[in-house]
Amino acid sequence: MNGIKMLWDNLDVFSVGLQNTLILFCVSAVFSFLLACFIAFLLEGRDNIPRRFVRGGLDLMRMLPFLIFLYLLYYGLPNVGISMDVWSAGFIALITYHGAYFAEILRAARTSLPSGQAEAACAHGFINSKMYWRILLPQMVMRSGPLFGNQLVCLLKDTAFLSIITLMDLTAAASAVQAKYFVPLPPFIFVIVLYWSITLCVEALLRRLGRRAQKRGLVNE
Amino acid sequence: MNKSAPVVEIRDLHKHFAGIEVLRGINLNVERGQTVSVLGSSGSGKSTMLRCINWLEVPDGGEIYIGGDRMGVKSGGVKPMSNRELSAMRARTAMVFQSFNLWPHLTVLQNVTEAPVHVMGVSRKDANDHAIALLEKVGLSHKHDAYPWSLSGGQRQRVAIARALAMNPEVILFDEPTSALDPELVGEVLAVMRSLAEDGFTMVIVTHEMEFARAVSNEVVFIEKGQIIERAAPEKFFTNSDSERVRQFLGRYRTTSA
Numbered sequence: 001m002n003g004i005k006m007l008w009d010n011l012d013v014f015s016v017g018l019q020n021t022l023i024l025f026c027v028s029a030v031f032s033f034l035l036a037c038f039i040a041f042l043l044e045g046r047d048n049i050p051r052r053f054v055r056g057g058l059d060l061m062r063m064l065p066f067l068i069f070l071y072l073l074y075y076g077l078p079n080v081g082i083s084m085d086v087w088s089a090g091f092i093a094l095i096t097y098h099g100a101y102f103a104e105i106l107r108a109a110r111t112s113l114p115s116g117q118a119e120a121a122c123a124h125g126f127i128n129s130k131m132y133w134r135i136l137l138p139q140m141v142m143r144s145g146p147l148f149g150n151q152l153v154c155l156l157k158d159t160a161f162l163s164i165i166t167l168m169d170l171t172a173a174a175s176a177v178q179a180k181y182f183v184p185l186p187p188f189i190f191v192i193v194l195y196w197s198i199t200l201c202v203e204a205l206l207r208r209l210g211r212r213a214q215k216r217g218l219v220n221e
Numbered sequence: 222m223n224k225s226a227p228v229v230e231i232r233d234l235h236k237h238f239a240g241i242e243v244l245r246g247i248n249l250n251v252e253r254g255q256t257v258s259v260l261g262s263s264g265s266g267k268s269t270m271l272r273c274i275n276w277l278e279v280p281d282g283g284e285i286y287i288g289g290d291r292m293g294v295k296s297g298g299v300k301p302m303s304n305r306e307l308s309a310m311r312a313r314t315a316m317v318f319q320s321f322n323l324w325p326h327l328t329v330l331q332n333v334t335e336a337p338v339h340v341m342g343v344s345r346k347d348a349n350d351h352a353i354a355l356l357e358k359v360g361l362s363h364k365h366d367a368y369p370w371s372l373s374g375g376q377r378q379r380v381a382i383a384r385a386l387a388m389n390p391e392v393i394l395f396d397e398p399t400s401a402l403d404p405e406l407v408g409e410v411l412a413v414m415r416s417l418a419e420d421g422f423t424m425v426i427v428t429h430e431m432e433f434a435r436a437v438s439n440e441v442v443f444i445e446k447g448q449i450i451e452r453a454a455p456e457k458f459f460t461n462s463d464s465e466r467v468r469q470f471l472g473r474y475r476t477t478s479a
Contacts (some may be wrong), residue, residue, distance in 0.1 A: 120322035123275055124336035124388060125312035127304040134339055138326045216325050217370025 003186035010177045010187075017173025018194055024159045024169060025198065028094035029152055035095060036102030040140070041132050043107060058107075061100035066158050069093055074165045090162040098155045105147045109140035142213035149206040153199050170194060226289030228253050228392045228423045229274055235282035236269055236447075243269045245447040247283070251392065251425055256418040258434035258455075259427045261444035262470065267427045270444065271394050274425070275314045276307060287313050288391050312340055315385035319397040321377040323369035323384070329356065330365040333384045341388070348387070355383040359413050375406030379413055386417075393417070395426040431474055435459050443467050 007014070042054050061069075074089040084092070113136060121135040141148075163172035170191045177187040213219045227250040234247040243266045251257050261267045272278040274285055276293045279301075285292040292310050293302055302310065323332050333352035337343040343351070356362045359379040369377055378398055385393050398414070399407045411433050418424060418437045428434055434441055434455065441458040443451040443466075451464040462468055 114320075114322070116318055116320050116322035117324065119277060120316070120318060120324070122277060123311060123314070123316040123318075123394075124384070125308045125340035126336065127308045130339055134335065135324055139324070142326060216368045218325055 003183070006177065006181055006183065006186055007190050010173075010180075013173045013176055014170070014187075014190065014194075016168055017170040017191070020168055021156075021159050021170040022198070024090060024094065024162065024167075025156050028091060028098065028159070029155055031091075032095045032097075032099040032102055032155065033148075035099035036106055037137060039099065039103040040106035040110060040137070041129065043103075043110075044128075044132055044136075058100045058103055061097060062104065064097075066093070066097055067161050067164070069097055070161055070165060086162065086165050086167045089165060090159075090167055093162075094155060094158060098151065098158070101151050101154070102148070105144050105151060106137075106140050108147075109144045110136065112143070113139060139218065142209065142216065142218045145206050145210045145213055145219065148209075149203055152202050152206075156195065156198055156202070226286065227251055228255075228288055229425060230286040230289075231270070231274070231283070232286075233283040234270065234273055234280050234285070236266075236273060236278060236280050243447050244273070244280070247444075247447070247449055249442065249449065249452075251423060253423055254421045255439045256422075256424045256426065256437055257440045257442060258438040259425065259442045259444060260429075260431075260434060260470075265444045266447040267444045268396055271316075271396050271425060271427050274392075274394055275311050275316055277316075308340065312336070312388055313391050314394060315388045315390035315392075316394045316396060317378070317381050317385050317398050319400050321369070321374070321381045321401070323377055323380055325369050328366050328368055329361065329372070329380050332369065332380055333387045336384070337387050352383065352387055355386050356380070358386075358416075359383045360409070373406060374402045375409045378402065378410045382410075382413055382417075386422075392423040392425060395424060395428065397427050397429065399428065399430055431459070431471070443470070 039054060039058070043051055045051070070089065070093045073093050074084070074086065077083065117139065118131065118136060121131045126135060159169055160171040163169050163175060166172070174187040174191040178184040210219065229249070229251040231247050231249040234244050235242070236244040247270055249257075259267045259270065269278055273280045274287075274292070276285070279293065284294075287310060290310065291298065293307060294300065295302055295306070324335065327335060330349070330352055333355060334345070334348040337348040337351065338345055353362065353365070356365065359382055361376060361379055361383070364372065364376065364380075369380065372380065395414070399410050402410065407430070411430065414424070414426070415433075415437050426434070426438070438455050441453060441455050442449055443458070443464065445466055451458065451462055451467045453462060458467065459471065462471070
């Protein structure tokens with residue numbers, strides 16, 4: 001059977017998969033970023049016991065393979081009486097897991113911020129959350145553009161794991177089509193191209209962030 | 222605020238870092254409208270003293286008063302202030318830093334309006350009007366929409382001065398404002414500071430600019446090993462100091478700059 005025709009006949013399957021992957025990716029990207037901003041805010045200030053716990057949590061999360069984390073949420077939690085559908089498990093897994101990575105990127109950016117920035121804010125009466133959200137975070141984000149791009153691509157690729165817990169994403173769509181005809185190459189190549197296109201869009205978006213940073217002299221590229 | 226109280230009062234200020242005593246009992250009053258220059262060799266503690274005034278460094282002993290109100294410590298004199306109270310006290314002072322510390326993600330105008338709008342609750346329009354007038358004053362009205370990155374050091378420092386003025390502070394603290402500048406850019410910053418002194422702003426200036434200190438200050442203070450060892454009117458300080466150490470310091474300065 002002709003590969004193109006195979007794809008054409010199953011366009012509806014792919015379009016559902018693409019849609020679900022995009023929803024997973026976009027929602028998780030936004031919320032994991034917000035979560036990371038919030039975590040980085042919690043880490044502001046002197047080292048103390050609660051902050052050590054937060055940092056420990058981040059380390060724990062980053063050391064866990066994503067698939068195991070997903071299994072824990074979806075197959076493990078029902079054992080202790082918490083069950084959820086695939087979408088909830090998928091969102092929670094992607095958002096917390098990549099939130100930890102984003103937080104780590106922000107933490108590094110915070111460390112490399114010149115100490116005079118917070119000092120000047122302090123001297124002008126800024127405290128706590130206003131100092132963080134208005135003075136520090138914008139600079140941390142603008143300085144981390146390329147790293148965000150990298151992490152977003154990882155996030156996109158990790159959405160594919162959700163096909164294992166039966167979420168009908170792009171990878172699941174490809175599996176379904178290849179299982180129907182036992183011809184693996186065309187469907188998989190097709191979804192690779194789709195994943196790649198999403199990546200290109202992400203990079204285009206980040207270039208705009210990069211231009212904002214460049215205009216402010218925050219990156220040296 | 223108490224109108225008759227000194228704008229800044231420092232009483233028996235002590236500070237140490239990692240066991241090294243940096244300030245060993247500083248006493249200093251700065252009256253309204255005065256310009257006080259603080260001189261001393263590097264490591265003498267003069268910047269630390271300045272940074273204790275607005276609580277960027279928390280003193281280990283002694284008291285600071287801004288306009289008669291205790292800085293950093295609640296009334297009662299024991300408990301440290303909450304961040305909110307500290308913020309309100311700090312907003313009565315302003316600081317200009319050696320390395321400018323402008324916020325790079327904001328435009329020049331936004332740098333000047335940021336604290337008035339978001340700390341002091343001034344309306345956006347009033348803050349903008351005020352900022353435009355201040356930028357005019359420091360000679361940068363054509364740079365509103367520029368980002369700090371694109372400015373020269375002297376321009377950046379003038380924006381930082383406008384940013385400080387926008388707080389309507391009771392006192393402006395200058396921490397070696399010209400030390401990071403190319404020699405040819407020093408003049409434009411000093412000119413702005415001189416005009417502020419003439420306008421009657423209260424200023425405490427840590428500096429190495431001897432000529433400037435002599436021309437502009439009402440009083441010159443010399444710090445050595447964490448203590449004030451000389452405090453005099455500029456003419457007396459520079460020509461006829463009672464302190465042997467000051468005469469030695471000035472002599473060395475003259476021979477190195479001549």
